[in-house]
Amino acid sequence: MVLEIFSKYFKQIEALNLKFYSIPYDIIKQKTILERIALYDFSFETVILMVIALMALIFHFGRNQNLKITNMIMNPFNDAMHLEFGNIGFNYRMKKIPYITEYQNTLVTGFYTGRKNVESVELKVHLSSRFNPLGLIMEKLMKGVFSGLLEDNLEEFVEITIKPNNYAATSKSSDGSNELFPTQDRKTLPKKYQFVSGIVSKHSMTSSRKKYYYLNTIPMIETPRLPKEYVFMTENNTLSNGIFYKNHQENEKLNDLLDNCKWFLKSFTITDLPDDQPILDTDFDKASSRIHIVTKLVKDQKDVDHLIQLVQYALSIYDDFTNGEFDKIFMNPNLLKKIESLRTHEKNKVLKIMKEVELEMKKRNLEVKKEEKK
Structure with a gap:
């Protein structure tokens, strides 16, 4: 046909x-x-040339739109981070660039380091390929048909990862020599950084659980302290109330921030567990304490300003950690026991999967050997 x-x-x-x-x-x-x-x-050739010219215009317009969105977010963000960090952006070919773009301006990365209590901040903006509308339509149709098989690459979002300076100035490496900022694992990570506690928007709670492994390990806790659009997702209520609401006091600054960000904020989580489900015990043991903020794509300058304020609030949390503000929370032996129990339970799940995979591989090898003998 x-x-x-x-x-x-x-x-x-x-x-x-x-x-x-x-x-x-x-x-x-x-x-x-x-x-x-x-x-x-020349009718046919004229039509072809017009189509090519139209595609070129669409490509140029789409890339410019992505560049416009990138500059709307990155320029004010870089200006604000100049007041917080010593180093902004990247060094590339002896030049300082404020951010890097990849995949035809669909992934933008900013990086900030050089602060007393924070090792680094990484800002990533994920954009759709506006320069390829036919591809977007096809991808949307395929996603609708094979929703369980294909990853959603059409979603536009911003993610921010903030890592603390939770090491001593120097640390002994395995060979006994001093090593600055060694590779961190669960043994070297201080106990007060080994927990998961966050604030998650109700409208994105299900999708956030599916996408991020660390949120899938903890329960949801509703609380009147938060604006009605949010819930706590935490290992223990002591953590969330103690860190976000110091000593159970009211935190008007945080509530105002959350209220201003309710249109785009998806999750604000302090975690030491990986984003993706670990498949090896070594992956699980590579602990990396961080604040992970995920938002929808911000649409205007007002939203960008609110996002900057949210990041500045996150930086103040790690300042408080370094200053010992939350040390009393982690003196509770019952709390530490519950946190350790979760880590053991999750690691045992990983070990169980590894054992099942190992048995399956042995079974297949035996079947192959039987086939070869025949």
Whole structure:
């Protein structure tokens, strides 16, 4: 059916210059270039050129739109982080660049370091390929048909990862030498950084659980302290109330921030567990304490300002950690026991999966050997 339709259209295209091709070669040869052009029907070629020009315009417009969104977020963010960090952006070919773009301006990364209590802040803006509308439509159709199989690459969002300086100035490496900022694991990470506690928007709670492993390990706790659009997702209520609401006091600054960010904030989590489900025990043991903020794509300058204020609030949390503000929370032996129990339970799940995979591989190897003997 499809081939018949294409065949029909190709015949119509050929018919456009049937008169030209029917002229004998000897006559055509005697005509000048301009006379030959006058005889030829360029309708099809004109349409093709117009389509190519339109595609070029769409590509240029789409890339410019992504660049416009990038500058709307990154420029004020960089200006604000200049007041917080010593180093902004990246060094590339002896030049300082404020951010890097990848995949045709669909992934933008900013990086900030050089602060007393915070090792680094990484800002990532994930944009859709506006320069390829046909591809977006096809991807959306495929996602609708194979929703359980294909990853959603159409979602636009911002994620911010804030890592604390939770090391001593120097640490002994395995060979006994001093090493600055060694590779961190669960043994070297201080206990007060080994927990999961966050504030999650109700409208994105299910999708956040599916996407981020660390949220899938903890329960939801509703509380009147938070604005009605949010819930706590935490290992223990002592953590969330103690850190976000110091000593169970009211925190008007945080509530105002959350209220201002309710249109775009998806989750604000302090965690030591990985984003993705670990498949090896070594992956689980690579503990990395961080604040992970995930938002929808901010639409205007007002939202960007509120996002900057949220990041500045997150930086103040790690200042409080370093200053010992929350040390009393982690003196509670029952709390530490519950946190350790969760880590043991999750690691045992990983070990169980590893054992099942190992048994399955042994079973397949035996089957292969049996087939070879036959």
